[in-house]
Amino acid sequence: MKQTDSPAREDRELSLSQRPIRLRAHHLLCLQAYRGRGYSPRFVLGMNRVSKALREDPRRMIEISSGCDDLCQNCPHRREGEDGRHVCRDDQKVLGFDRAVLELSGFSEGDTKPYQDVIFRLNTALTPDRLKEICGSCSWYETAACAEKICRSE
Numbered sequence: 001m002k003q004t005d006s007p008a009r010e011d012r013e014l015s016l017s018q019r020p021i022r023l024r025a026h027h028l029l030c031l032q033a034y035r036g037r038g039y040s041p042r043f044v045l046g047m048n049r050v051s052k053a054l055r056e057d058p059r060r061m062i063e064i065s066s067g068c069d070d071l072c073q074n075c076p077h078r079r080e081g082e083d084g085r086h087v088c089r090d091d092q093k094v095l096g097f098d099r100a101v102l103e104l105s106g107f108s109e110g111d112t113k114p115y116q117d118v119i120f121r122l123n124t125a126l127t128p129d130r131l132k133e134i135c136g137s138c139s140w141y142e143t144a145a146c147a148e149k150i151c152r153s154e
């Protein structure tokens with residue numbers, strides 16, 4: 001069904017209920033480096049809402065996913081896959097990022113935990129070298145200065 005662009009509908013789609021926020025694993029890194037730039041105005045609006053919710057309530061529950069999440073839903077690169085489920089335009093590449101973050105952190109797809117606990121465990125395992133291995137091929141890695149923002153203490 002074709003979507004309308006009415007502001008009311010857009011607002012409903014972008015709003016966050018009290019359910020756990022669904023985040024694919026590599027977005028746990030993207031969110032930490034995010035400073036208001038993104039793929040489209042709608043994508044930025046969605047990122048702003050999620051990052052604000054997590055900043056205001058770091059105990060907010062998140063569900064770790066592999067595959068499209070609450071940030072992808074506003075992204076112009078999200079596509080409908082052959083089975084009708086949504087996928088990223090660059091699915092193989094970003095699924096590799098997700099796998100690498102899961103492996104590093106020890107979390108599994110479906111884990112549901114407070115955001116601050118997830119970030120603590122992930123960042124404890126993270127080094128600048130590991131970050132570069134995981135994210136070095138991402139177009140944002142240099143332009144968004146991810147290493148400086150995520151590995152501030154190094």
Ligand code: SF4
Pocket residue numbers: 068069071072075076077078087088089090094
């Ligand atoms: S659809 Fe792809 S490019 Fe867009 S936010 Fe999701 S993983 Fe990133």
